[in-house]
Amino acid sequence: MVVEKSGKRLNSASELELLREEIKRSASARTRTVTICCGTGCLAYGGAKVAQAFRDEIINRGLASEVEIKTTGCHGFCERGPLVVIRPENILYQRVKPADVPQVIDETVNGGKVIDRLLYTIPGTKQKVTYEHDVPFYKKQMRLVFGANGYIDPTVIEDYIGCGGYAALSKTLFEMTPDEVVDEVKKSGLRGRGGGGFATGAKWQSTREAHGDPKYVICNCDEGDPGAFMDRSLMEGNPHAIIEGMVIAAYAIGAHLGYIYIRNEYPVAVKHAEKAIAQAEAMGLLGENILGSGFSFSVKINRGGGAFVCGESTALMASVEGRVGEPRAKYIHTSEKGLWDQPTVLNNVETLANVPLIINRGAQWYSSIGTANSKGTKIFSLVGKVNNTGLIEVPMGITLEEIVYGIGGGIPKNKKFKAIQTGGPSGGCLPASKLDMPVDFDELTRAGSMMGSGAMIVMDEDNCMVDIARYFLSFLEGESCGKCVPCREGLKRMRQILDRIISGQGQPDDIELLENLSETLTWGALCGLGGGAANPIMSTLRYFREEYEAHIIEKRCPAGVCKPLISYNIINEKCPNCTLCIKACPAGAITGQGKKLPVILDQVKCTKCGACYDVCRLGAVEVR
Amino acid sequence: MTLDTRSTAEVVNAVLAKYQNDSSMLVGILQDIQAELNYLPREALEMTAEVLSIPLSRVYSVATFFKAFSLKPRGRHGIHVCMGTACHVRGAEKVLDRFQTELCACAGETTPDMKFTLETVNCVGACALGPVVVVDGEYEGQVTAEKVKSIIEGCK
Numbered sequence: 080m081v082v083e084k085s086g087k088r089l090n091s092a093s094e095l096e097l098l099r100e101e102i103k104r105s106a107s108a109r110t111r112t113v114t115i116c117c118g119t120g121c122l123a124y125g126g127a128k129v130a131q132a133f134r135d136e137i138i139n140r141g142l143a144s145e146v147e148i149k150t151t152g153c154h155g156f157c158e159r160g161p162l163v164v165i166r167p168e169n170i171l172y173q174r175v176k177p178a179d180v181p182q183v184i185d186e187t188v189n190g191g192k193v194i195d196r197l198l199y200t201i202p203g204t205k206q207k208v209t210y211e212h213d214v215p216f217y218k219k220q221m222r223l224v225f226g227a228n229g230y231i232d233p234t235v236i237e238d239y240i241g242c243g244g245y246a247a248l249s250k251t252l253f254e255m256t257p258d259e260v261v262d263e264v265k266k267s268g269l270r271g272r273g274g275g276g277f278a279t280g281a282k283w284q285s286t287r288e289a290h291g292d293p294k295y296v297i298c299n300c301d302e303g304d305p306g307a308f309m310d311r312s313l314m315e316g317n318p319h320a321i322i323e324g325m326v327i328a329a330y331a332i333g334a335h336l337g338y339i340y341i342r343n344e345y346p347v348a349v350k351h352a353e354k355a356i357a358q359a360e361a362m363g364l365l366g367e368n369i370l371g372s373g374f375s376f377s378v379k380i381n382r383g384g385g386a387f388v389c390g391e392s393t394a395l396m397a398s399v400e401g402r403v404g405e406p407r408a409k410y411i412h413t414s415e416k417g418l419w420d421q422p423t424v425l426n427n428v429e430t431l432a433n434v435p436l437i438i439n440r441g442a443q444w445y446s447s448i449g450t451a452n453s454k455g456t457k458i459f460s461l462v463g464k465v466n467n468t469g470l471i472e473v474p475m476g477i478t479l480e481e482i483v484y485g486i487g488g489g490i491p492k493n494k495k496f497k498a499i500q501t502g503g504p505s506g507g508c509l510p511a512s513k514l515d516m517p518v519d520f521d522e523l524t525r526a527g528s529m530m531g532s533g534a535m536i537v538m539d540e541d542n543c544m545v546d547i548a549r550y551f552l553s554f555l556e557g558e559s560c561g562k563c564v565p566c567r568e569g570l571k572r573m574r575q576i577l578d579r580i581i582s583g584q585g586q587p588d589d590i591e592l593l594e595n596l597s598e599t600l601t602w603g604a605l606c607g608l609g610g611g612a613a614n615p616i617m618s619t620l621r622y623f624r625e626e627y628e629a630h631i632i633e634k635r636c637p638a639g640v641c642k643p644l645i646s647y648n649i650i651n652e653k654c655p656n657c658t659l660c661i662k663a664c665p666a667g668a669i670t671g672q673g674k675k676l677p678v679i680l681d682q683v684k685c686t687k688c689g690a691c692y693d694v695c696r697l698g699a700v701e702v703r
Numbered sequence: 704m705t706l707d708t709r710s711t712a713e714v715v716n717a718v719l720a721k722y723q724n725d726s727s728m729l730v731g732i733l734q735d736i737q738a739e740l741n742y743l744p745r746e747a748l749e750m751t752a753e754v755l756s757i758p759l760s761r762v763y764s765v766a767t768f769f770k771a772f773s774l775k776p777r778g779r780h781g782i783h784v785c786m787g788t789a790c791h792v793r794g795a796e797k798v799l800d801r802f803q804t805e806l807c808a809c810a811g812e813t814t815p816d817m818k819f820t821l822e823t824v825n826c827v828g829a830c831a832l833g834p835v836v837v838v839d840g841e842y843e844g845q846v847t848a849e850k851v852k853s854i855i856e857g858c859k
Contacts, residue, residue, distance in 0.1 A: 119829045123842035157831030305787030308828035343734055343771050344827055346840070384730050384769025387825065401729035402761070403768045460830055462789035468831035500788060534830075536788045550791050554825060560768075663849065665804055689797055690848055 088363035090371040092249040095240070095364075102241040109147045111188055112166040114229060115175075118153025118312055119347065120469070121160035125176070126150075129161045132177035136184050146188055149238075152228045152316015152351075155470040156216050159199060164211050164229060171211040172197035202466055202488055216467045219485050221448070221456050224432045225309075225472040228316035233351045236358040239319040245364050247435035251327045252372040255438075260331040261287060264434065266442035268454035273299055273390070273427030274505070274531045275607070276453075276520040282424060286332045286414040289422035296329045296337035296376075297418065297425045299395060300348060303387035304503035305554065306534035309458040309470055310428040314341065314348040317432070318355035322365060322378060324431030327438060329376040332424055336377055338399055340389075343382045352380055387504070387558035391606045392417070392425045394560065405560045406606035427532070429458055449475035453519035461487050463536040464494065473518075480514040483537055494539040497638075498623070502531030504551045504558075505611025507618025508544060527618040529611070543640035544623040545630050549577040551615040559608065566609030569600045573616065582643045585631030590620065639702035642687045646703055649691075651677045653699035660691035660700060714739045715750045726755040729765055733772060742773045770824075778813045778820035780858040782806075783837040787826030790833035794847070798834050799823065801848040805855055819858070 089095050115121075115130040133148045154162050159173035165187055172183065175197060186192040198207040199214055208214050211229075231238035239245070251260055265280025286294060298321060302310040314321060325337050341349050356378050359365035367375045381399050389395045389404040396418045398404040417423025433455060437445045446454045453475040459482065462468045466488035473482065479499060483489070490496050498508040501518075507528035509516070516522055520530050538547070552574040561567045573596050576589050597613035604610045620627065629635050636644040649660070649669075654677035661669045661678060668684035669691060677699075680691070692700045718735045722728045729751075736747050743766050752759040766772045784799045803809055806819055813820040829835045832844030838854060846854070 119827075119842060120831050120844070123829060123832055123835075123844045157829075302828065303825065305791075305826035306789045306830050307826075308830050311828040342828075344824065381728075382731055382734055383771075384734070384765075385771040385824075386769050398730060399727075401727040401765070403764050460789075462830040462833065463792045468789075470831075503788070534788065536792055536830075538792050542792050547788075547792070550788070554786075558825070665801070688800055688848065689794075690801075693797075693847065694849070 088361065090363060092253050092370060095245060095249055095370060098237075099240050099243075099246075102237050106147075106241060110145050112147040112149055113183075113188065114149045114151050114164045114166060116152075116154045116160060116162040116164075116229070117150040118157065118160075118228075118316060119308070120153065120157030121162055124160040124174075126161035128177045129163065129175050129180065132180040133163075133184075136180050140184065142184070142188075146184075149232050151231060152233050153312035153470060154229045155222075155225060155312075155472075156214070156467065157469040158467050166230075169211040170209055171199060171214060173199050215488065216469070216471075216486055219477075219481060220472050221474045222472045223436055223448075223456050224320075224429065225313070225458055225470065227320065228312065231317060233316050233318055234354050236319060236355065236362060239317070243439070244319055244435075245323055247438035248323050248326055248364065249370055251330055251438055252370060252374055257287065257331045257333065260327060260438070263442045264331070264437060267437045267445040268442075268449075268452075269430065269433055269437060269445070270453060270520060271427055272429035272433070272457065272533070274304075274502070274529070276530055279426065279430055282414055282426075283328060283331050285412065286422045286424045289415045291415070291420075291422045292333075293336060293421055294332055294334040295418045295421060295423040296325050296332070296334045297395070297399065297423060298325055298337065298339045298428060298431055299390065299392075299425055300339055300341040300345070300352075300428045301383045301390050301395060302342060302345075302428075302532060303385075303390050303558070304532045304534050306462060306500070306503060306536045307460050307532040309460055309533055311342075311345050311348055312470055313428050313432055313458075314345070315351050318348075318351045319359065320432045320435060321352075321428055322355055322359055324426075324434035325378060326365060326369065326376050327434050328424055328426065328431065330374055332422070334424070335375055336379070338379050338381050338418075340381045340383055340395055340399060342385065344385060349380065349382060356380070386560075387554075388560045388606070388608050391608055394606070395425065396423065403560075405562050406608075408605055429533075450517065450519045452521055457518075457530070457533055459533045459535045461535050461537070463500075464490055464539040464542070465537040466491050475519040476517045478515055478517055479509065482518065482535065483514065487537065490537065490539050494541065496537070497540050497542060498538045498544065498547075500528075500536040500538065500547065500615075501534065502529035502614070503534045504555050505529060505607065505614050506531045506534075507614045508538070508547065508622065509618070510622040512622075527621055528614065541638055541640070543636055543638035544619045544626045545577065545580060545636070546638075546640045548616050548619045549574065549581060552577060552612075555608065555612045559612075563603075563605035563609060565600050565603035566605065566612065569596050569604075569609075570612060572596060573600075573613075580627065580630045581636075581641045583630075583634045585627075585634075587631065589631060590624070590627055594620065645687065646682060647680060647685060647687060647689070647692060648701050648703060649678055649680050650699050650701055653697055654678060655697065655699075659694045663690040663694040665690060711740060711744055711747050712750060715747050715754075719751065719754050724755055726757050729755070729757075729762065730769065733762075733766055737772060742776045745774075776813070776817070778817050780819050780839055781822065781837075782819055782854075783822050783824045783827070784810070785825075785827045785829070785833070785835040785837070786823045787830060787833070787835075789830035790826075790835055793833045795834040797848045798836065798846050798851060801851040802836075802855075805851055819855070
């Protein structure tokens with residue numbers, strides 16, 4: 080659509096700037112913009128229908144020339160979707176339904192009046208918040224990389240250009256040598272956001288210096304980490320930022336072909352990336368002779384097949400080559416021998432999205448944010464048992480407490496915080512005593528966890544840490560490629576031990592056995608999957624040992640999760656005989672005893688599905 | 704749900720042509736074939752190997768390594784229960800249990816009437832909505848065991 084509008088490719092930096100001015104002028108002709116979040120979260124709540132309702136309404140009322148309706152990528156505050164923001168005032172409406180649309184147009188868009196009932200209310204108080212930037216969830220964030228998501232339609236390249244997009248690319252191509260680009264990234268202190276935290280500048284430099292031609296750039300959007308979805312939201316919401324980062328990387332290392340490796344489970348991300356590539360190529364921002372600079376670089380998309388191990392660089396490259404995604408030992412780095420044995424830079428989506436910022440605003444500005452060895456901001460997915468779930472971007476060094484309570488708004492239903500799991504299956508669980516810890520690459524590693532891709536899963540007193548450890552083990556057991564013995568056999572054996580503990584058959588030396596196996600795995604596994612696989616076990620053993628002991632010695636699950644160790648009971652004193660639980664029980668284990676007498680639960684028939692516990696709002700069902 | 708050989712051949716040829724018989728795109732090729740045929744029949748794998756001039760064992764290893772592929776026909780409705788960590792801590796296990804009970808099929812199985820295939824997925828990247836179930840590509844957020852029946856009934 081852009082091509083139709085501008086009708087030509089851009090052949091110099093000044094043509095890009097002229098187009099930018101033109102876009103800004105035409106945007107300012109409209110008095111208001113209504114942005115509707117169409118990220119995956121809001122879509123699931125009906126965001127697309129709300130957007131359609133806005134479009135229909137604007138056309139019906141003949142307002143199309145004054146009001147712009149924009150569907151954007153994820154705004155981050157998924158908990159309260161569908162989100163609608165009316166700009167330029169930034170009035171935030173949440174949980175908007177198609178039926179609300181006429182009123183929003185009437186009162187807010189036309190009349191400038193705020194509709195109280197659609198505003199966000201701070202939980203626990205009756206305080207309503209009118210503007211997006213005043214919502215506590217957003218207020219404490221620093222949305223450098225992610226902020227643009229709320230302003231641009233990812234399928235319209237002009238939106239990105241209007242927000243200053245591709246300026247970093249033009250600066251790179253016309254004002255900087257490749258060495259200067261590498262230097263700038265090095266000075267910024269940017270570390271890989273995919274998990275390992277390797278210095279991006281150093282990676283680029285070693286690929287630049289490596290012998291071999293052609294060289295490749297790969298963008299890793301495989302995000303198999305359960306609990307993380309920032310790569311997805313960035314690729315869906317702002318694909319051009321990633322493409323711009325890739326071209327800059329390619330220029331720095333001297334590559335002419337790149338791949339974006341996207342999970343097939345992310346169909347919208349694939350679609351938006353495809354569209355963005357086509358648009359950028361048509362406008363001369365990608366492909367042959369970019370902006371008339373003489374530099375050429377093209378990008379292809381490769382869809383992953385749903386294998387967690389393909390997040391490992393060598394496995395990912397094998398998969399791009401059309402082979403089974405098995406990692407190899409990295410005696411020689413992929414920066415020297417990567418894709419088809421050629422020098423290859425592999426960066427995560429978020430890492431690449433940081434690059435245009437660094438080029439535009441300079442390494443010094445970038446490195447002023449964060450801690451001594453972790454610069455810039457990090458996007459975390461704050462999910463699980465927390466009030467405000469969603470994606471947050473915060474400066475490195477912020478404490479866990481600020482994240483969970485300041486931004487996340489604490490734990491729902493006044494439950495007690497138990498643990499926060501960071502870093503995905505290779506990370507660890509941190510207890511309440513670590514809440515005051517500043518979050519950065521090194522602090523997390525020291526505490527026995529890791530940054531990983533930035534998943535943060537909050538758990539409350541109803542979560543069993545032994546069950547969580549077993550969850551990660553069985554996940555990794557299923558995802559292990561099976562190439563090396565420590566991973567293939569070790570994970571299986573450890574999962575069996577945990578199964579035994581959970582079923583009440585735990586033995587006194589099980590903990591020691593788990594520790595031994597963990598050590599073997601950490602030092603003996605071939606790749607990062609196996610090497611980090613023991614972290615969830617070791618961290619839960621370190622901080623929640625008493626829970627393991629309760630399972631093994633007392634044959635009791637303190638959190639009431641592990642089925643073989645628990646039973647559901649009905650507390651007669653609290654039961655009003657409302658029969659909700661009888662209807663909910665799929666096993667027919669609950670029966671009434673006449674009109675006034677409470678119900679009873681048959682332990683033999685009970686399958687411990689917990690349906691009765693979930694439906695009872697009076698706390699008359701207890702789990703022991 | 705059995706497709707005759709001719710239509711399988713047509714699909715495979717069309718997909719291979721799209722990728723210009725580039726064997727390095729094997730994963731993508733198999734994904735496209737599966738998107739059309741709903742699964743990967745043996746003849747599709749054989750044809751792919753033959754046209755790309757690579758051993759059948761390599762095609763087979765790729766087709767069995769990645770979770771996305773199925774060598775068995777799948778039902779008309781695909782139900783994917785997300786078992787990611789965020790969904791797990793909010794009770795995805797209970798949701799899966801209920802689906803298994805209601806459909807009389809374990810995860811990974813198809814109901815005998817070929818109507819439903821129940822599968823688990825390790826994360827669909829909609830963690831804020833957990834527990835999530837994806838029904839025919841549509842996301843359902845904050846699913847509870849109680850909602851399972853109405854989700855199944857909603858599939859026409």
